[in-house]
Amino acid sequence: MPVAEARTERPKSEYIDFWNEVLVPKFIKWKHIIVDGLTLHSAAVFPALLLKPGDRVVDAGCGFGDTAIELARRVGPQGSVLGVDCCDAFLEFGRKEAKAAGIKNVTFLCEDVQTYPFEPVHDFCFSRFGTQFFENPVAGLRNMRKSLKPGGIMTMIVWRNLSENPWLGLPKEVILKFLPPPGEGARTCGPGPFSMADTGVVAKQIEIAGYTGVTFDRVDAKVLVGRDLDEAVELQLALGPAGEIFREAGAEAESRRKEIVTAFKEAMAPFLTLTGVMMDSSSWKVTARNPG
Numbered sequence: 001m002p003v004a005e006a007r008t009e010r011p012k013s014e015y016i017d018f019w020n021e022v023l024v025p026k027f028i029k030w031k032h033i034i035v036d037g038l039t040l041h042s043a044a045v046f047p048a049l050l051l052k053p054g055d056r057v058v059d060a061g062c063g064f065g066d067t068a069i070e071l072a073r074r075v076g077p078q079g080s081v082l083g084v085d086c087c088d089a090f091l092e093f094g095r096k097e098a099k100a101a102g103i104k105n106v107t108f109l110c111e112d113v114q115t116y117p118f119e120p121v122h123d124f125c126f127s128r129f130g131t132q133f134f135e136n137p138v139a140g141l142r143n144m145r146k147s148l149k150p151g152g153i154m155t156m157i158v159w160r161n162l163s164e165n166p167w168l169g170l171p172k173e174v175i176l177k178f179l180p181p182p183g184e185g186a187r188t189c190g191p192g193p194f195s196m197a198d199t200g201v202v203a204k205q206i207e208i209a210g211y212t213g214v215t216f217d218r219v220d221a222k223v224l225v226g227r228d229l230d231e232a233v234e235l236q237l238a239l240g241p242a243g244e245i246f247r248e249a250g251a252e253a254e255s256r257r258k259e260i261v262t263a264f265k266e267a268m269a270p271f272l273t274l275t276g277v278m279m280d281s282s283s284w285k286v287t288a289r290n291p292g
Contacts, residue, residue, distance in 0.1 A: 023239075024087050024089045024090065026238045026239055026243075027063075027064075027090070027239070028089065028090075028093075029238070030235055030238060030239060031064060031093070033224060033225065033226060033227075033231070033235055034064075034239075035064055035066050036224055037223045037224040037225060038128070038129070038223060040221040040222055040223065041128070041157065041219060041221050041223070041281070041283060042066075042067065042070065042128065043221075044219050044221050045128075045155075045157060045219060045285055046070060046074070048217075048285075049074070049124070049126070049155060050124065050153050050155070050287070051071070051074050051075060051123075051124055052075075052123075053074075053075060053076040053078060053079060054075060054076065054078040054079045055075045055079045055122075055123040055124050056075075056079060056080050056081075056082075056121055056122045056123050056124075057071050057072075057075060057079065057080070057081045057082070057122060057123065057124045057125070057126060058081075058082050058084065058118065058122050058124070058125045058126070058144070058147045059071055059081055059082070059083040059084065059126050059127070060084055060113040060125060060126065060127040060130055060131065060144050060156075061084070061085055061086075061113055061127050061128075061129075061130020061131065061133070062083035062084060062085050062090075062091075062094065062108070062130070063085055063087075063090050063130070064090050064093045064094055064097075065083050065090070065091060065093060065094015065095070065097060065098065065106075065108060066094070066097075067083075067126065067128050068081050068083030068094060068098075068106050068108070069081075069094065069097060069098050069101065069103055069106060071106075071126060072098070072103050072105050072106040073103065075105070076105075077104070077105055079105060080105045080106070080107070081105060081106040081107070082106075082107050082109060082122070083106060083107070083108045083109065084108075084109050084110075084111050084113050084116060085108070085109075085110065085111075085113075085130075086110065086111065086112050086113075087110070088110040091108040091109075091110055094106075094108050095108050113127075113130070113134075113140060113143065113144065114134055114135065114136060114139055114140040114143055115143065116143065118143065118144075118146050118147035119147070120146055120147065120148060120149055121147075121149060122147045122148050122149065122152060123148070123149060123152050123153070124148075124152060124153050124154075124155070125144045125145075125147050125148055125152065125153070125154045125155075126154075126155050126156070127144070127154075127155075127156040127157070128156070128157040129157055129158065129159065129193065129283075130156070131144075131156045131158060131196060132158050132159065132192065132193050132194070132195045132196050133192070133193075133195075137195070137196070137205050138205050138208050138209050139209075141154075141205060141206055141209035141211070142208075142209040142210055144209075145209055145210050145211055145290045148290040149290070149292075150290060150291065150292025151289065151290065151291075151292060152289070152290045153287065153288075153289055153290075154211060154287070154288050154289070154290070155285060155286065155287045156196075156285075156286050157219070157283050157284070157285055157286075158196035158197070158202070158283060158284050158286060159193050159194050159196070159197060159281075159282070159283050159284075160194075160197050160218070160282040160283055160284055161194060161197045162194050162197075162241070164197075164281075164282040165194075165280070165281050165282055166279055166280050166281075167223050167225050167279035167280065167281050168193070168240045168241055168242070169241075170267055170268070170279075171236040171240065171241070171242035171264060171267070171268075172240075172241040172242050172245070174242070174260075174263050174264055174267050175236075175242045175245050175246060175260060175263075175264075176245065177263070178256050178259065178260050178263070179245050179246065179249040179252060179253055179256065179260075180245075180249065181245060182244055182245060182248040183248070193240075193241075196284070196286075197284075199216050199284065202214075202216075202284075202286060203216075206286070206288050210290070210291070211288035211289060211290060211291070212288065212289050212291045213287075213288055213289045214286065214287070214288040215286070215287050215288075216284050216285070216286055217284065217285040217287075218282065218283075218284060218285075219282070219283045219284070219285050220280070220281070220282050221281055221282075221283075222278045222279065222280060222281070223278070223279060223280075223281045224275070224276050224277070224278055225268075225271075225276075225277045225278070225279055226276055226277040227276040227277075228272070228276065228277070229265050229268060229269060229272060229277060231276075231277075232264075232268050232276075232277040233261050233264040233265060233268070236264060237257075237260075237261075237264075246260070
């Protein structure tokens with residue numbers, strides 16, 4: 001099915017620039033862990049999504065496109081999926097994988113979900129770990145709602161508190177024993193992965209954005225953070241809260257790399273299994289409806 005053409009220019013955003021300049025190369029390097037590591041979350045969520053064959057779907061902040069491709073399979077050839085992300089380098093992976101799999105009912109568009117002029121023709125809007133990075137959460141959620149028909153459903157997956165996610169929380173605790181937290185001038189990817197952990201705040205944001213019937217369902221799952229301890233440690237030094245601390249500390253971090261690596265390995269060794277380093281994680285599946 002046809003989709004609206006991409007605009008020639010997007011509004012400037014320091015967060016989008018940061019993603020493209022700093023985080024995209026890191027995410028691509030660790031794609032095999034980032035995508036595979038989250039599959040247990042998707043497996044816990046996808047069977048319960050309120051989708052039906054023939055639906056038109058938006059996947060907001062679709063990243064590498066794995067969720068958009070799975071959504072396309074679920075709605076079937078009579079349905080369609082529009083995957084939107086601000087990082088075209090991510091979308092190239094989705095385009096290639098969809099083509100290789102013979103999936104023709106998914107389109108990938110490089111745009112900012114917060115500002116793209118969606119047509120209100122979709123039955124369902126989905127986002128996995130994307131809305132947490134909205135510069136303006138209410139505006140972003142409202143724009144997602146504008147993609148929906150009256151009665152259409154929005155479901156987003158967002159991380160619960162850092163304390164409920166030791167796969168990111170434990171490395172942060174460890175690295176703060178060696179390095180200072182980032183200063184106020186640190187470049188960031190947006191509000192951050194835990195910005196939508198508070199159900200009261202998020203429920204109010206969703207209400208202001210014009211939705212009704214918001215519900216929260218807790219999802220607990222193991223995530224793969226490395227095929228061995230070395231890989232798990234390198235991932236944490238590159239991404240997440242610990243990676244941000246390491247990056248911002250610059251030369252001081254590099255001078256203490258050996259002792260930080262040793263401390264990480266000691267902390268993560270209890271989670272090493274035959275399939276890799278598996279750690280606990282927890283998220284909210286948040287669902288709401290566009291009243292029209």
